Amino acid sequence: MIKIISFLVIVFCLQTMLKAQETDLLKLVEDDKKKKEIVKNAFKSTRVINGHSMEFLRPGTMDVRILHRFGQIDQGYKNFFGLDQASMRLGFDFGIRNNLMGGVGRSTFKKELDAFVKYAPFLQSTGSRSFPLTIALVAGITMNGLEWADSARKNYFSSRLAYYFQTIIGKKISEGFSLQFTPTLVHKNMVHLAADSNDIFSLGVGGRLKISRRVAITWDYFYVFNPLSDNVYHDPLSIGIDIETGGHVFQLHFSNATGMNEPTFITETTGDWSKGEVRFGFNLSRVFQLKKKKMD
Amino acid sequence: MKKFNLMMIAVLIVSMSFGQKYFTKNGKINFDATSANSPEKVEAVNRTITCVVDTKTGNIQFAALMKGFEFEKALMQEHFNENYVESDKYPKAEFRGMIDGNDALNYSKDGTYIVKVKGKLTIHGETRDIESPGKLIVQNGKISTLADFIITLSDYKISIPGLVGDKVSKTAKISVTCQLELFKG
Numbered sequence: 001m002i003k004i005i006s007f008l009v010i011v012f013c014l015q016t017m018l019k020a021q022e023t024d025l026l027k028l029v030e031d032d033k034k035k036k037e038i039v040k041n042a043f044k045s046t047r048v049i050n051g052h053s054m055e056f057l058r059p060g061t062m063d064v065r066i067l068h069r070f071g072q073i074d075q076g077y078k079n080f081f082g083l084d085q086a087s088m089r090l091g092f093d094f095g096i097r098n099n100l101m102g103g104v105g106r107s108t109f110k111k112e113l114d115a116f117v118k119y120a121p122f123l124q125s126t127g128s129r130s131f132p133l134t135i136a137l138v139a140g141i142t143m144n145g146l147e148w149a150d151s152a153r154k155n156y157f158s159s160r161l162a163y164y165f166q167t168i169i170g171k172k173i174s175e176g177f178s179l180q181f182t183p184t185l186v187h188k189n190m191v192h193l194a195a196d197s198n199d200i201f202s203l204g205v206g207g208r209l210k211i212s213r214r215v216a217i218t219w220d221y222f223y224v225f226n227p228l229s230d231n232v233y234h235d236p237l238s239i240g241i242d243i244e245t246g247g248h249v250f251q252l253h254f255s256n257a258t259g260m261n262e263p264t265f266i267t268e269t270t271g272d273w274s275k276g277e278v279r280f281g282f283n284l285s286r287v288f289q290l291k292k293k294k295m296d
Numbered sequence: 297m298k299k300f301n302l303m304m305i306a307v308l309i310v311s312m313s314f315g316q317k318y319f320t321k322n323g324k325i326n327f328d329a330t331s332a333n334s335p336e337k338v339e340a341v342n343r344t345i346t347c348v349v350d351t352k353t354g355n356i357q358f359a360a361l362m363k364g365f366e367f368e369k370a371l372m373q374e375h376f377n378e379n380y381v382e383s384d385k386y387p388k389a390e391f392r393g394m395i396d397g398n399d400a401l402n403y404s405k406d407g408t409y410i411v412k413v414k415g416k417l418t419i420h421g422e423t424r425d426i427e428s429p430g431k432l433i434v435q436n437g438k439i440s441t442l443a444d445f446i447i448t449l450s451d452y453k454i455s456i457p458g459l460v461g462d463k464v465s466k467t468a469k470i471s472v473t474c475q476l477e478l479f480k481g
Contacts, residue, residue, distance in 0.1 A: 002299065006299070023355055023392070024357075025317065025319075025348035025349075025350055025355055025357045026346060026348055026357050026359050026390070026392075028317070028319075028348060028479070029319050029321065029346060029348055029479070030346075037363065040374065040377075040378075041374065041377075041378050058370030058371070058374070059370070060370065061370050061371065095370075175384055175385070213378070213379045213382075214379060214457075244379075245457075245459055246375070246457075246459055246460040246463070247371065287370075287371045289368070289369040289370060289371065292368045292369065293366060293367070293368050293369075293370070
């Protein structure tokens with residue numbers, strides 16, 4: 001009996017001694033379970049180019065967005081490749097919670113006011129109880145500010161309004177590559193032709209490929225299932241480059257769309273890439289901290 | 297039976313050697329890389345530092361999760377993680393070193409001891425030898441460790457683009473404060 005006990009004791013002693021010799025002290029206190037962590041920076045900005053991205057602003061921040069879309073490049077030197085004409089949108093977005101943000105904006109094109117709310121019931125995360133995708137919902141409204149085309153007829157205020165509802169299903173697949181799909185419904189209270197539906201369905205595909213820590217290639221395309229027929233419309237396709245400097249994100253791109261809110265760029269894009277009817281444009285985003293975090 | 301008693305005593309002594317390690321999981325590191333004349337402060341605090349000290353061997357080790365650094369401005373924090381320390385690739389910073397002249401220290405006696413700590417610091421996947429003076433405060437069976445040192449960011453391959461050179465300094469001041477408790481495990 002004593003022999004067995006002494007044997008056990010010796011083994012125990014040896015084990016303990018070995019343990020005392022161990023130099024990886026940190027391992028002793030390490031947690032086995034990894035904490036849940038939200039995957040961030042799938043995109044540099046909250047827009048891929050034109051469309052919303054799966055990215056959210058941090059709570060307590062305001063993103064001032066200045067967007068420019070120039071004229072068609074194929075107009076050549078007489079319009080300085082489109083740079084003589086510019087259409088713009090000035091917008092203010094606010095980060096409310098990690099998965100909730102909203103914004104307002106005003107565009108030159110059709111003098112439109114717009115507003116939206118974006119909420120994600122699921123955010124892509126790692127660690128325990130992780131979720132592989134970000135699923136976000138966007139609801140927005142736009143108001144056409146132009147004078148009535150025909151002031152003689154009875155015009156309703158509601159005719160100025162259009163809505164859009166979007167689901168963003170996105171994933172940061174690797175550090176450098178993110179991809180998202182955005183089924184979108186645009187509802188226009190007024191369309192020009194009786195034959196056209198007020199509801200226009202589309203599916204967006206947006207992505208980002210990082211080429212360095214601060215530069216990325218982006219693309220943003222919407223396939224429109226039932227385009228309006230009062231003009232020849234094309235699917236909006238934008239290809240760009242995101243450049244991030246300390247506090248700004250510049251999104252330089254080429255696109256066939258002029259509009260800078262969902263109802264206009266999805267349903268009213270007349271440019272045709274195959275004919276070179278492409279415009280240069282940029283989004284300038286500057287994030288301000290409205291509410292500072294307490295440090296101590 | 298005598299033999300058995302001796303064994304028991306041996307076991308007890310060995311188990312007591314467990315009481316030589318002290319640790320914490322909520323130590324604090326203040327990080328300051330504000331450039332002189334910078335209009336905004338580039339500083340952060342991390343309150344989730346793990347530190348373990350083995351008073352017998354003088355081994356001292358720290359670990360910091362890079363994502364645990366909190367900045368006043370969310371954007372700065374994002375850039376810190378995304379562009380400077382690349383937290384997804386290198387989630388942890390670690391220091392593994394020794395307390396110089398540990399044998400001469402009496403951990404059972406309350407007091408403040410000025411010590412020198414030497415070891416290897418790993419940040420952003422780069423490991424460098426560093427040496428820093430520090431303080432050990434022993435009080436009521438608990439140990440506090442305090443150290444201030446400066447690191448050169450380029451040593452750890454953290455590059456500061458020229459554009460932000462007026463805000464972000466090439467060096468960072470690091471202050472570590474940990475209150476350690478006896479490790480029972």
